[in-house]
Amino acid sequence: MTVEFGSTIAPELNGKVLALDALLRDNPPAGLIETVPTYRSLTLQFDPTVLDYEALIRRLEEATRDLQPQSATGTRWRVPVVYGGEYGIDLEDVAQLHGLTPSQLIEIHTSAVYRIYMIGFLPGFAYLGGLDPRIATSRRTQPRLKVPSGSIMIGGEQAGIVPMEMPSGWHLLGRTPVLSYAPEREPAFLFAAGDEIVFEPMDASRWDDLEMAALAGAPVAERVSA
Amino acid sequence: MTNLVVQSCGPMTSLQDWGRIGYQGFGVSPSGAMDRRCLAMANALVGNAPETAAIEFMNLGGSFTCNDGEISVALAGAGCTASINDAPVEPNTTMVLREGDVLKVGHARAGTFAYLAVAGGFLIEPQLGSLSYHPRSRLGGLKGAPVKAGDRLPCGPGAQQVAPMHLPLDPLEENGPIRVIMGPQDDYFTQDAICTFLNAEFTISPQADRMGFQLNGPQLEHAKGFNIVSDGIVDGHIQVPGSGLPIVLMRDRQTAGGYPKIATIISADLARFAQMRPGTALRFRAVSRDEAVAAARQMKDWIDALPSALVPLRFDLTTEHLLSTNLIGGMVDALSPKASDHTP
Numbered sequence: 134m135t136v137e138f139g140s141t142i143a144p145e146l147n148g149k150v151l152a153l154d155a156l157l158r159d160n161p162p163a164g165l166i167e168t169v170p171t172y173r174s175l176t177l178q179f180d181p182t183v184l185d186y187e188a189l190i191r192r193l194e195e196a197t198r199d200l201q202p203q204s205a206t207g208t209r210w211r212v213p214v215v216y217g218g219e220y221g222i223d224l225e226d227v228a229q230l231h232g233l234t235p236s237q238l239i240e241i242h243t244s245a246v247y248r249i250y251m252i253g254f255l256p257g258f259a260y261l262g263g264l265d266p267r268i269a270t271s272r273r274t275q276p277r278l279k280v281p282s283g284s285i286m287i288g289g290e291q292a293g294i295v296p297m298e299m300p301s302g303w304h305l306l307g308r309t310p311v312l313s314y315a316p317e318r319e320p321a322f323l324f325a326a327g328d329e330i331v332f333e334p335m336d337a338s339r340w341d342d343l344e345m346a347a348l349a350g351a352p353v354a355e356r357v358s359a
Numbered sequence: 360m361t362n363l364v365v366q367s368c369g370p371m372t373s374l375q376d377w378g379r380i381g382y383q384g385f386g387v388s389p390s391g392a393m394d395r396r397c398l399a400m401a402n403a404l405v406g407n408a409p410e411t412a413a414i415e416f417m418n419l420g421g422s423f424t425c426n427d428g429e430i431s432v433a434l435a436g437a438g439c440t441a442s443i444n445d446a447p448v449e450p451n452t453t454m455v456l457r458e459g460d461v462l463k464v465g466h467a468r469a470g471t472f473a474y475l476a477v478a479g480g481f482l483i484e485p486q487l488g489s490l491s492y493h494p495r496s497r498l499g500g501l502k503g504a505p506v507k508a509g510d511r512l513p514c515g516p517g518a519q520q521v522a523p524m525h526l527p528l529d530p531l532e533e534n535g536p537i538r539v540i541m542g543p544q545d546d547y548f549t550q551d552a553i554c555t556f557l558n559a560e561f562t563i564s565p566q567a568d569r570m571g572f573q574l575n576g577p578q579l580e581h582a583k584g585f586n587i588v589s590d591g592i593v594d595g596h597i598q599v600p601g602s603g604l605p606i607v608l609m610r611d612r613q614t615a616g617g618y619p620k621i622a623t624i625i626s627a628d629l630a631r632f633a634q635m636r637p638g639t640a641l642r643f644r645a646v647s648r649d650e651a652v653a654a655a656r657q658m659k660d661w662i663d664a665l666p667s668a669l670v671p672l673r674f675d676l677t678t679e680h681l682l683s684t685n686l687i688g689g690m691v692d693a694l695s696p697k698a699s700d701h702t703p
Contacts (some may be wrong), residue, residue: 135591137590141588154384166380167383167384168384169383169384169591169592169614170384171588171589171590171615172590173588173590174590174591176590176591176592176593180655181648181652181655182652182655182656186648186652251589252384252385252386253613253615254386254615255495256382256385256386256496296386297497314385316487316498321385321487322385325384325385326384
Protein backbone atom coordinates (compact mmCIF):
# COMPACT_ATOMS: atom_id res chain seq x y z
CA MET A 134 0.00 0.00 0.00
CA THR A 135 1.24 3.49 -0.78
CA VAL A 136 0.20 6.55 1.21
CA GLU A 137 0.46 9.52 -1.14
CA PHE A 138 0.81 12.98 0.33
CA GLY A 139 0.95 14.73 -3.06
CA SER A 140 2.58 14.48 -6.45
CA THR A 141 5.34 17.08 -6.27
CA ILE A 142 8.76 17.54 -4.70
CA ALA A 143 8.33 19.80 -1.66
CA PRO A 144 9.79 19.84 1.86
CA GLU A 145 6.34 19.87 3.58
CA LEU A 146 5.16 16.79 1.66
CA ASN A 147 8.41 14.94 2.34
CA GLY A 148 8.23 16.02 5.97
CA LYS A 149 4.85 14.33 6.33
CA VAL A 150 6.15 11.18 4.65
CA LEU A 151 9.05 11.01 7.13
CA ALA A 152 6.80 11.84 10.09
CA LEU A 153 4.45 8.95 9.25
CA ASP A 154 7.42 6.65 8.66
CA ALA A 155 8.87 7.53 12.09
CA LEU A 156 5.48 6.99 13.72
CA LEU A 157 5.13 3.52 12.20
CA ARG A 158 8.72 2.63 13.01
CA ASP A 159 8.25 3.56 16.68
CA ASN A 160 5.03 1.60 16.99
CA PRO A 161 4.69 -0.89 14.12
CA PRO A 162 1.42 -2.80 13.72
CA ALA A 163 1.85 -6.60 13.63
CA GLY A 164 2.21 -7.77 10.02
CA LEU A 165 3.92 -4.61 8.76
CA ILE A 166 7.02 -5.85 6.90
CA GLU A 167 8.75 -2.65 5.88
CA THR A 168 8.26 0.92 4.74
CA VAL A 169 9.84 2.83 1.86
CA PRO A 170 9.77 6.62 2.18
CA THR A 171 10.06 8.57 -1.09
CA TYR A 172 9.75 12.26 -2.02
CA ARG A 173 6.02 12.30 -1.70
CA SER A 174 4.74 8.96 -0.54
CA LEU A 175 5.27 6.16 1.93
CA THR A 176 5.03 2.63 0.54
CA LEU A 177 4.05 0.02 3.10
CA GLN A 178 4.65 -3.65 2.61
CA PHE A 179 2.55 -5.81 4.87
CA ASP A 180 1.40 -9.38 5.19
CA PRO A 181 -2.34 -9.22 4.44
CA THR A 182 -2.86 -12.57 6.17
CA VAL A 183 -1.71 -10.99 9.45
CA LEU A 184 -2.57 -7.30 9.11
CA ASP A 185 -6.12 -6.64 7.93
CA TYR A 186 -6.34 -4.07 5.12
CA GLU A 187 -9.29 -2.17 6.58
CA ALA A 188 -7.64 -2.07 10.00
CA LEU A 189 -4.46 -0.68 8.44
CA ILE A 190 -6.46 1.99 6.60
CA ARG A 191 -8.12 3.05 9.86
CA ARG A 192 -4.75 3.16 11.60
CA LEU A 193 -3.25 5.29 8.82
CA GLU A 194 -6.21 7.67 8.73
CA GLU A 195 -5.83 8.19 12.43
CA ALA A 196 -2.07 8.64 12.17
CA THR A 197 -2.26 11.16 9.32
CA ARG A 198 -5.09 13.28 10.75
CA ASP A 199 -2.88 15.63 12.78
CA LEU A 200 0.42 14.73 11.23
CA GLN A 201 3.04 17.47 11.62
CA PRO A 202 5.72 17.51 8.91
CA GLN A 203 9.05 16.37 10.27
CA SER A 204 11.41 19.24 9.49
CA ALA A 205 14.59 17.17 9.58
CA THR A 206 16.11 14.35 11.61
CA GLY A 207 18.48 16.77 13.32
CA THR A 208 21.50 15.03 11.86
CA ARG A 209 23.59 17.26 9.62
CA TRP A 210 26.64 15.94 7.77
CA ARG A 211 29.57 18.01 6.52
CA VAL A 212 30.83 16.33 3.37
CA PRO A 213 34.29 17.29 1.98
CA VAL A 214 34.40 17.72 -1.81
CA VAL A 215 37.19 18.20 -4.32
CA TYR A 216 35.60 20.41 -6.98
CA GLY A 217 36.46 20.53 -10.68
CA GLY A 218 39.28 19.02 -12.68
CA GLU A 219 39.27 15.25 -12.97
CA TYR A 220 37.08 15.14 -9.85
CA GLY A 221 34.25 17.19 -11.36
CA ILE A 222 34.58 17.23 -15.12
CA ASP A 223 31.42 19.27 -15.74
CA LEU A 224 32.19 22.12 -13.30
CA GLU A 225 33.53 24.58 -15.88
CA ASP A 226 30.82 23.89 -18.46
CA VAL A 227 28.03 24.26 -15.88
CA ALA A 228 29.56 27.50 -14.56
CA GLN A 229 29.86 28.90 -18.10
CA LEU A 230 26.26 27.94 -18.86
CA HIS A 231 25.07 30.08 -15.96
CA GLY A 232 27.52 32.94 -16.65
CA LEU A 233 29.50 32.21 -13.49
CA THR A 234 33.13 31.56 -12.73
CA PRO A 235 33.88 28.08 -11.35
CA SER A 236 34.60 29.55 -7.92
CA GLN A 237 31.27 31.42 -7.93
CA LEU A 238 29.53 28.15 -8.76
CA ILE A 239 31.36 26.38 -5.93
CA GLU A 240 30.42 29.22 -3.58
CA ILE A 241 26.73 28.85 -4.47
CA HIS A 242 26.87 25.05 -4.24
CA THR A 243 28.55 25.05 -0.81
CA SER A 244 26.42 27.76 0.81
CA ALA A 245 23.16 25.74 0.67
CA VAL A 246 21.89 23.23 3.23
CA TYR A 247 20.60 20.16 1.42
CA ARG A 248 17.94 17.84 2.72
CA ILE A 249 17.92 14.13 1.92
CA TYR A 250 14.44 13.56 0.52
CA MET A 251 14.90 9.88 -0.13
CA ILE A 252 17.44 7.14 -0.61
CA GLY A 253 16.86 4.86 -3.53
CA PHE A 254 17.68 3.74 -7.06
CA LEU A 255 20.89 2.19 -5.71
CA PRO A 256 21.95 1.32 -2.15
CA GLY A 257 22.77 4.60 -0.39
CA PHE A 258 22.01 6.94 -3.31
CA ALA A 259 20.84 10.16 -1.62
CA TYR A 260 18.43 12.40 -3.51
CA LEU A 261 19.04 15.93 -2.23
CA GLY A 262 16.70 18.91 -2.28
CA GLY A 263 17.79 22.48 -1.66
CA LEU A 264 19.82 23.26 -4.78
CA ASP A 265 20.01 27.02 -5.42
CA PRO A 266 17.71 27.64 -8.43
CA ARG A 267 20.46 29.84 -9.96
CA ILE A 268 22.50 26.72 -10.70
CA ALA A 269 19.68 24.30 -11.58
CA THR A 270 20.83 22.62 -14.78
CA SER A 271 18.84 20.45 -17.14
CA ARG A 272 20.20 16.92 -17.48
CA ARG A 273 22.69 15.90 -20.17
CA THR A 274 21.08 14.74 -23.39
CA GLN A 275 23.44 11.77 -23.44
CA PRO A 276 23.70 10.00 -20.08
CA ARG A 277 27.13 8.68 -19.11
CA LEU A 278 27.33 4.92 -18.64
CA LYS A 279 29.78 5.21 -15.76
CA VAL A 280 29.93 7.91 -13.12
CA PRO A 281 32.53 7.29 -10.40
CA SER A 282 31.54 6.57 -6.83
CA GLY A 283 31.54 9.67 -4.61
CA SER A 284 30.56 12.00 -7.45
CA ILE A 285 28.71 15.14 -6.38
CA MET A 286 26.12 15.73 -9.07
CA ILE A 287 23.30 18.05 -10.01
CA GLY A 288 20.43 17.25 -12.38
CA GLY A 289 17.53 19.64 -12.90
CA GLU A 290 16.74 21.04 -9.45
CA GLN A 291 18.07 17.96 -7.72
CA ALA A 292 21.46 17.13 -6.32
CA GLY A 293 22.96 13.79 -5.39
CA ILE A 294 25.89 11.88 -3.91
CA VAL A 295 26.86 8.76 -5.85
CA PRO A 296 27.33 5.67 -3.62
CA MET A 297 28.95 3.44 -6.25
CA GLU A 298 29.81 3.55 -9.93
CA MET A 299 26.55 4.00 -11.82
CA PRO A 300 25.09 5.37 -15.06
CA SER A 301 23.78 8.95 -14.88
CA GLY A 302 22.77 11.93 -16.98
CA TRP A 303 23.47 14.41 -14.19
CA HIS A 304 26.38 16.91 -14.17
CA LEU A 305 29.50 16.14 -12.16
CA LEU A 306 30.73 19.10 -10.08
CA GLY A 307 33.14 17.28 -7.79
CA ARG A 308 33.86 14.15 -5.85
CA THR A 309 33.99 13.16 -2.18
CA PRO A 310 35.98 10.30 -0.62
CA VAL A 311 32.97 9.70 1.67
CA LEU A 312 31.34 6.31 1.08
CA SER A 313 27.62 6.69 1.70
CA TYR A 314 27.35 2.90 1.34
CA ALA A 315 29.95 0.36 2.44
CA PRO A 316 28.52 -3.16 2.87
CA GLU A 317 31.35 -4.28 5.18
CA ARG A 318 31.14 -1.20 7.43
CA GLU A 319 28.95 -0.86 10.49
CA PRO A 320 26.70 0.97 9.81
CA ALA A 321 26.63 0.15 6.09
CA PHE A 322 24.69 3.36 5.36
CA LEU A 323 25.89 6.75 6.51
CA PHE A 324 22.89 8.88 5.61
CA ALA A 325 19.17 8.49 6.21
CA ALA A 326 16.17 10.21 4.65
CA GLY A 327 15.57 13.46 6.54
CA ASP A 328 19.26 14.07 7.30
CA GLU A 329 20.86 17.30 6.10
CA ILE A 330 24.04 17.69 4.07
CA VAL A 331 26.44 20.62 3.72
CA PHE A 332 29.38 20.52 1.31
CA GLU A 333 32.83 21.84 2.14
CA PRO A 334 35.57 22.30 -0.47
CA MET A 335 38.73 20.31 0.21
CA ASP A 336 42.12 20.29 -1.45
CA ALA A 337 42.93 17.48 -3.87
CA SER A 338 46.16 16.84 -1.96
CA ARG A 339 44.10 15.34 0.91
CA TRP A 340 42.25 12.92 -1.38
CA ASP A 341 44.47 9.87 -0.97
CA ASP A 342 44.53 10.01 2.84
CA LEU A 343 40.78 10.50 3.18
CA GLU A 344 39.99 7.86 0.58
CA MET A 345 42.12 5.34 2.46
CA ALA A 346 40.43 6.28 5.74
CA ALA A 347 37.00 5.82 4.14
CA LEU A 348 37.96 2.44 2.71
CA ALA A 349 39.15 1.42 6.19
CA GLY A 350 35.68 2.18 7.54
CA ALA A 351 35.90 5.80 8.76
CA PRO A 352 32.85 7.96 8.01
CA VAL A 353 35.06 10.89 6.78
CA ALA A 354 31.88 12.96 6.67
CA GLU A 355 31.57 14.89 9.91
CA ARG A 356 28.44 15.24 12.04
CA VAL A 357 27.85 18.92 12.77
CA SER A 358 25.12 20.68 14.71
CA ALA A 359 22.30 22.15 12.66
CA MET B 360 32.93 -29.03 9.03
CA THR B 361 31.29 -30.40 5.91
CA ASN B 362 31.42 -28.26 2.80
CA LEU B 363 29.39 -28.45 -0.36
CA VAL B 364 32.01 -27.94 -3.07
CA VAL B 365 30.99 -26.36 -6.36
CA GLN B 366 32.64 -28.01 -9.38
CA SER B 367 30.70 -26.10 -12.01
CA CYS B 368 27.50 -24.06 -12.37
CA GLY B 369 25.82 -21.48 -14.60
CA PRO B 370 26.62 -17.76 -14.26
CA MET B 371 23.26 -16.90 -12.65
CA THR B 372 23.61 -19.35 -9.76
CA SER B 373 23.28 -17.74 -6.33
CA LEU B 374 22.28 -18.22 -2.72
CA GLN B 375 18.74 -17.01 -2.05
CA ASP B 376 16.45 -17.08 0.96
CA TRP B 377 13.16 -15.28 1.68
CA GLY B 378 14.85 -11.95 0.95
CA ARG B 379 16.49 -9.03 2.71
CA ILE B 380 13.87 -7.22 4.69
CA GLY B 381 14.11 -3.74 6.16
CA TYR B 382 16.64 -1.94 3.93
CA GLN B 383 14.53 -0.75 1.00
CA GLY B 384 14.43 2.67 2.65
CA PHE B 385 18.20 2.75 2.04
CA GLY B 386 17.86 1.70 -1.59
CA VAL B 387 18.63 -2.00 -1.10
CA SER B 388 16.51 -4.36 -3.15
CA PRO B 389 14.87 -7.17 -1.14
CA SER B 390 16.05 -9.87 -3.61
CA GLY B 391 15.32 -13.44 -2.40
CA ALA B 392 14.09 -16.61 -4.12
CA MET B 393 12.20 -16.11 -7.37
CA ASP B 394 9.99 -19.11 -6.54
CA ARG B 395 9.38 -19.42 -2.81
CA ARG B 396 7.24 -22.55 -3.33
CA CYS B 397 10.13 -24.53 -4.78
CA LEU B 398 12.61 -23.14 -2.23
CA ALA B 399 10.20 -24.26 0.52
CA MET B 400 9.86 -27.72 -1.08
CA ALA B 401 13.62 -28.28 -1.27
CA ASN B 402 13.94 -27.12 2.33
CA ALA B 403 11.08 -29.33 3.56
CA LEU B 404 12.83 -32.39 2.08
CA VAL B 405 15.90 -31.78 4.26
CA GLY B 406 13.99 -30.71 7.37
CA ASN B 407 14.71 -26.97 7.11
CA ALA B 408 12.40 -24.02 7.70
CA PRO B 409 10.90 -22.88 4.36
CA GLU B 410 12.85 -19.60 4.19
CA THR B 411 16.32 -21.16 4.71
CA ALA B 412 18.86 -20.08 2.08
CA ALA B 413 19.49 -22.53 -0.78
CA ILE B 414 21.32 -22.46 -4.09
CA GLU B 415 19.10 -20.98 -6.81
CA PHE B 416 19.71 -22.16 -10.37
CA MET B 417 18.54 -20.10 -13.33
CA ASN B 418 18.16 -22.32 -16.41
CA LEU B 419 21.51 -24.06 -16.02
CA GLY B 420 22.39 -26.70 -13.44
CA GLY B 421 25.80 -27.58 -12.08
CA SER B 422 27.88 -30.24 -10.38
CA PHE B 423 28.82 -30.58 -6.73
CA THR B 424 30.83 -32.71 -4.34
CA CYS B 425 31.28 -32.63 -0.61
CA ASN B 426 34.23 -33.00 1.74
CA ASP B 427 34.64 -33.95 5.41
CA GLY B 428 31.56 -36.08 5.90
CA GLU B 429 28.21 -36.49 4.20
CA ILE B 430 25.26 -34.19 3.69
CA SER B 431 21.59 -34.54 2.91
CA VAL B 432 20.51 -32.36 0.01
CA ALA B 433 17.33 -31.88 -2.02
CA LEU B 434 16.49 -30.30 -5.36
CA ALA B 435 13.14 -28.81 -6.38
CA GLY B 436 11.82 -26.74 -9.25
CA ALA B 437 11.95 -26.19 -13.01
CA GLY B 438 11.78 -29.91 -13.80
CA CYS B 439 15.51 -30.20 -13.12
CA THR B 440 16.82 -33.74 -12.84
CA ALA B 441 19.60 -34.86 -10.53
CA SER B 442 22.08 -37.69 -10.58
CA ILE B 443 24.62 -38.96 -8.09
CA ASN B 444 27.68 -40.57 -9.70
CA ASP B 445 25.67 -40.54 -12.94
CA ALA B 446 22.84 -42.63 -11.45
CA PRO B 447 19.54 -40.72 -11.84
CA VAL B 448 17.73 -39.73 -8.64
CA GLU B 449 13.96 -39.43 -8.44
CA PRO B 450 12.74 -35.82 -8.51
CA ASN B 451 11.71 -34.22 -5.21
CA THR B 452 13.50 -36.66 -2.96
CA THR B 453 16.09 -36.28 -0.22
CA MET B 454 19.55 -37.28 -1.47
CA VAL B 455 22.60 -38.24 0.56
CA LEU B 456 25.88 -36.95 -0.78
CA ARG B 457 28.94 -38.79 0.58
CA GLU B 458 32.54 -37.78 0.31
CA GLY B 459 33.71 -38.53 -3.23
CA ASP B 460 30.18 -38.57 -4.70
CA VAL B 461 29.41 -36.23 -7.58
CA LEU B 462 25.96 -34.64 -7.63
CA LYS B 463 24.91 -33.35 -11.04
CA VAL B 464 21.95 -31.00 -11.45
CA GLY B 465 20.49 -30.89 -14.97
CA HIS B 466 19.26 -27.79 -16.78
CA ALA B 467 15.73 -26.45 -16.39
CA ARG B 468 13.16 -28.29 -18.50
CA ALA B 469 9.83 -26.91 -17.28
CA GLY B 470 10.43 -23.46 -15.84
CA THR B 471 13.46 -21.38 -15.01
CA PHE B 472 14.35 -21.52 -11.31
CA ALA B 473 15.33 -24.54 -9.20
CA TYR B 474 16.68 -24.81 -5.65
CA LEU B 475 19.25 -27.06 -4.01
CA ALA B 476 18.87 -27.09 -0.23
CA VAL B 477 21.23 -28.70 2.31
CA ALA B 478 20.08 -30.04 5.67
CA GLY B 479 20.92 -27.50 8.36
CA GLY B 480 21.34 -24.70 5.81
CA PHE B 481 24.61 -22.97 4.99
CA LEU B 482 26.86 -21.74 7.79
CA ILE B 483 27.56 -18.38 6.18
CA GLU B 484 27.29 -15.02 7.93
CA PRO B 485 24.22 -13.16 6.62
CA GLN B 486 24.72 -9.60 5.37
CA LEU B 487 22.04 -7.13 6.46
CA GLY B 488 20.01 -10.04 7.76
CA SER B 489 20.02 -12.25 4.67
CA LEU B 490 22.13 -14.60 2.55
CA SER B 491 20.31 -13.53 -0.63
CA TYR B 492 22.84 -12.46 -3.22
CA HIS B 493 22.14 -9.11 -4.83
CA PRO B 494 24.70 -8.04 -7.46
CA ARG B 495 24.28 -4.26 -7.36
CA SER B 496 24.35 -4.12 -3.55
CA ARG B 497 27.36 -6.49 -3.44
CA LEU B 498 25.53 -8.32 -0.66
CA GLY B 499 24.74 -11.93 0.19
CA GLY B 500 26.18 -15.27 -0.88
CA LEU B 501 29.84 -15.70 -0.02
CA LYS B 502 31.01 -12.09 0.61
CA GLY B 503 28.71 -10.47 -1.91
CA ALA B 504 29.42 -12.89 -4.77
CA PRO B 505 27.34 -15.35 -6.80
CA VAL B 506 27.90 -19.10 -6.45
CA LYS B 507 30.77 -20.13 -8.72
CA ALA B 508 33.09 -23.03 -9.51
CA GLY B 509 35.60 -23.63 -6.71
CA ASP B 510 33.35 -22.30 -3.92
CA ARG B 511 33.28 -24.34 -0.72
CA LEU B 512 29.99 -23.66 1.01
CA PRO B 513 30.09 -24.64 4.71
CA CYS B 514 27.03 -26.64 5.74
CA GLY B 515 25.20 -26.27 9.00
CA PRO B 516 25.09 -28.68 11.91
CA GLY B 517 22.87 -31.72 11.44
CA ALA B 518 23.58 -31.71 7.71
CA GLN B 519 23.59 -35.51 7.53
CA GLN B 520 20.87 -36.50 10.02
CA VAL B 521 17.78 -36.45 7.87
CA ALA B 522 15.41 -39.30 7.05
CA PRO B 523 15.07 -39.54 3.24
CA MET B 524 11.72 -38.23 2.09
CA HIS B 525 9.74 -37.73 -1.06
CA LEU B 526 7.36 -34.85 -1.83
CA PRO B 527 4.65 -35.91 -4.31
CA LEU B 528 3.83 -32.37 -5.46
CA ASP B 529 4.54 -30.23 -8.48
CA PRO B 530 3.45 -26.61 -8.22
CA LEU B 531 4.56 -26.01 -11.81
CA GLU B 532 1.46 -27.83 -13.05
CA GLU B 533 -0.76 -24.86 -12.17
CA ASN B 534 -1.91 -22.57 -14.96
CA GLY B 535 -4.61 -20.01 -15.81
CA PRO B 536 -4.34 -16.23 -16.16
CA ILE B 537 -1.95 -14.36 -13.89
CA ARG B 538 -4.03 -12.53 -11.31
CA VAL B 539 -3.46 -8.81 -10.72
CA ILE B 540 -4.82 -6.00 -8.61
CA MET B 541 -5.19 -2.87 -10.76
CA GLY B 542 -3.07 0.16 -9.91
CA PRO B 543 -1.49 1.97 -8.17
CA GLN B 544 -1.30 4.24 -11.25
CA ASP B 545 -3.93 2.74 -13.58
CA ASP B 546 -5.37 6.28 -13.88
CA TYR B 547 -2.29 7.16 -15.98
CA PHE B 548 -3.62 4.95 -18.79
CA THR B 549 -6.40 5.31 -21.35
CA GLN B 550 -9.52 3.16 -21.03
CA ASP B 551 -8.41 1.37 -24.20
CA ALA B 552 -5.04 0.57 -22.65
CA ILE B 553 -6.67 -0.95 -19.55
CA CYS B 554 -8.99 -2.98 -21.77
CA THR B 555 -6.06 -4.19 -23.89
CA PHE B 556 -4.02 -5.04 -20.81
CA LEU B 557 -6.80 -7.27 -19.42
CA ASN B 558 -7.79 -8.94 -22.69
CA ALA B 559 -4.73 -9.25 -24.90
CA GLU B 560 -2.14 -11.99 -24.84
CA PHE B 561 1.40 -11.08 -23.82
CA THR B 562 4.56 -13.14 -24.09
CA ILE B 563 7.65 -13.20 -21.90
CA SER B 564 10.46 -11.54 -23.88
CA PRO B 565 14.07 -12.76 -23.78
CA GLN B 566 14.79 -9.72 -21.54
CA ALA B 567 13.79 -11.55 -18.38
CA ASP B 568 16.04 -11.77 -15.35
CA ARG B 569 15.90 -11.48 -11.58
CA MET B 570 15.30 -7.70 -11.86
CA GLY B 571 12.37 -7.76 -14.20
CA PHE B 572 10.53 -9.49 -17.03
CA GLN B 573 9.89 -7.39 -20.13
CA LEU B 574 6.71 -8.46 -21.92
CA ASN B 575 5.97 -8.40 -25.64
CA GLY B 576 2.48 -7.66 -26.87
CA PRO B 577 0.28 -4.69 -27.79
CA GLN B 578 1.54 -1.28 -26.65
CA LEU B 579 -0.34 0.32 -23.76
CA GLU B 580 -1.14 3.99 -24.23
CA HIS B 581 -0.53 6.47 -21.43
CA ALA B 582 -3.28 9.02 -20.79
CA LYS B 583 -1.10 11.66 -19.12
CA GLY B 584 2.55 11.03 -19.89
CA PHE B 585 4.82 8.47 -18.37
CA ASN B 586 6.78 10.46 -15.81
CA ILE B 587 5.73 10.37 -12.19
CA VAL B 588 7.69 11.58 -9.20
CA SER B 589 9.40 8.37 -8.06
CA ASP B 590 7.48 6.31 -5.53
CA GLY B 591 7.98 2.98 -3.84
CA ILE B 592 7.93 -0.34 -5.70
CA VAL B 593 6.82 -3.79 -4.59
CA ASP B 594 7.52 -7.18 -6.16
CA GLY B 595 5.11 -7.78 -9.03
CA HIS B 596 4.50 -4.14 -9.97
CA ILE B 597 3.86 -3.87 -13.71
CA GLN B 598 5.39 -0.62 -14.89
CA VAL B 599 4.92 0.79 -18.36
CA PRO B 600 7.71 3.05 -19.67
CA GLY B 601 7.50 5.23 -22.78
CA SER B 602 7.73 2.24 -25.12
CA GLY B 603 4.25 1.16 -23.97
CA LEU B 604 5.50 -2.36 -23.28
CA PRO B 605 5.03 -3.55 -19.70
CA ILE B 606 7.89 -4.65 -17.43
CA VAL B 607 7.10 -6.80 -14.41
CA LEU B 608 9.41 -5.92 -11.53
CA MET B 609 10.89 -8.94 -9.80
CA ARG B 610 12.99 -9.64 -6.68
CA ASP B 611 16.18 -7.76 -7.66
CA ARG B 612 14.22 -4.65 -8.72
CA GLN B 613 15.11 -1.16 -7.61
CA THR B 614 13.34 0.21 -4.54
CA ALA B 615 11.68 3.25 -6.13
CA GLY B 616 10.85 4.19 -9.68
CA GLY B 617 9.36 6.83 -11.88
CA TYR B 618 7.15 4.99 -14.39
CA PRO B 619 3.40 4.55 -13.92
CA LYS B 620 2.41 1.10 -12.71
CA ILE B 621 -0.76 -0.17 -14.36
CA ALA B 622 -1.28 -3.18 -12.09
CA THR B 623 0.39 -5.47 -9.57
CA ILE B 624 0.68 -9.26 -9.75
CA ILE B 625 -0.73 -10.76 -6.55
CA SER B 626 1.87 -12.33 -4.30
CA ALA B 627 0.35 -15.82 -4.64
CA ASP B 628 0.89 -15.79 -8.45
CA LEU B 629 4.36 -14.26 -8.52
CA ALA B 630 6.28 -17.53 -8.24
CA ARG B 631 4.21 -19.10 -11.02
CA PHE B 632 4.87 -16.05 -13.20
CA ALA B 633 8.61 -16.19 -12.40
CA GLN B 634 8.82 -19.75 -13.76
CA MET B 635 7.45 -18.70 -17.21
CA ARG B 636 10.19 -18.98 -19.77
CA PRO B 637 10.82 -16.48 -22.59
CA GLY B 638 8.24 -17.07 -25.33
CA THR B 639 5.55 -18.21 -22.89
CA ALA B 640 2.15 -16.62 -23.62
CA LEU B 641 0.05 -15.32 -20.75
CA ARG B 642 -2.99 -13.25 -19.93
CA PHE B 643 -3.84 -11.11 -16.92
CA ARG B 644 -7.04 -11.19 -14.88
CA ALA B 645 -8.02 -8.43 -12.44
CA VAL B 646 -9.12 -9.66 -9.04
CA SER B 647 -10.43 -8.00 -5.88
CA ARG B 648 -8.27 -7.36 -2.85
CA ASP B 649 -10.24 -10.02 -0.98
CA GLU B 650 -9.42 -12.62 -3.60
CA ALA B 651 -5.72 -11.66 -3.50
CA VAL B 652 -5.64 -11.98 0.30
CA ALA B 653 -7.45 -15.34 0.16
CA ALA B 654 -4.89 -16.57 -2.40
CA ALA B 655 -2.01 -15.32 -0.23
CA ARG B 656 -3.45 -17.18 2.75
CA GLN B 657 -3.84 -20.34 0.64
CA MET B 658 -0.21 -20.09 -0.48
CA LYS B 659 0.97 -19.62 3.09
CA ASP B 660 -1.06 -22.67 4.20
CA TRP B 661 0.36 -24.71 1.29
CA ILE B 662 3.92 -23.87 2.35
CA ASP B 663 3.16 -24.51 6.04
CA ALA B 664 1.70 -27.92 5.16
CA LEU B 665 4.75 -29.13 3.20
CA PRO B 666 6.34 -31.08 6.10
CA SER B 667 3.11 -33.05 6.56
CA ALA B 668 3.00 -33.87 2.84
CA LEU B 669 6.35 -35.68 3.02
CA VAL B 670 6.33 -39.40 2.30
CA PRO B 671 9.15 -41.54 3.76
CA LEU B 672 11.44 -42.85 1.06
CA ARG B 673 12.82 -46.35 1.30
CA PHE B 674 16.09 -46.96 -0.46
CA ASP B 675 15.00 -50.36 -1.80
CA LEU B 676 12.35 -48.68 -3.92
CA THR B 677 13.38 -48.81 -7.52
CA THR B 678 12.65 -46.16 -10.09
CA GLU B 679 10.15 -48.47 -11.77
CA HIS B 680 8.37 -49.13 -8.51
CA LEU B 681 8.08 -45.45 -7.69
CA LEU B 682 6.74 -44.64 -11.12
CA SER B 683 4.24 -47.49 -10.98
CA THR B 684 2.83 -46.16 -7.73
CA ASN B 685 2.45 -42.82 -9.49
CA LEU B 686 3.72 -40.85 -6.52
CA ILE B 687 5.53 -38.40 -8.65
CA GLY B 688 3.21 -37.25 -11.40
CA GLY B 689 4.50 -35.76 -14.63
CA MET B 690 6.88 -32.84 -14.48
CA VAL B 691 4.77 -31.01 -16.99
CA ASP B 692 4.95 -27.41 -18.07
CA ALA B 693 1.36 -27.00 -19.18
CA LEU B 694 2.24 -23.87 -21.14
CA SER B 695 5.02 -25.42 -23.17
CA PRO B 696 3.94 -26.99 -26.47
CA LYS B 697 6.55 -29.69 -25.95
CA ALA B 698 5.31 -30.58 -22.48
CA SER B 699 4.69 -34.19 -23.46
CA ASP B 700 8.42 -34.61 -24.19
CA HIS B 701 9.13 -34.03 -20.53
CA THR B 702 6.67 -36.49 -19.05
CA PRO B 703 8.44 -39.45 -17.52
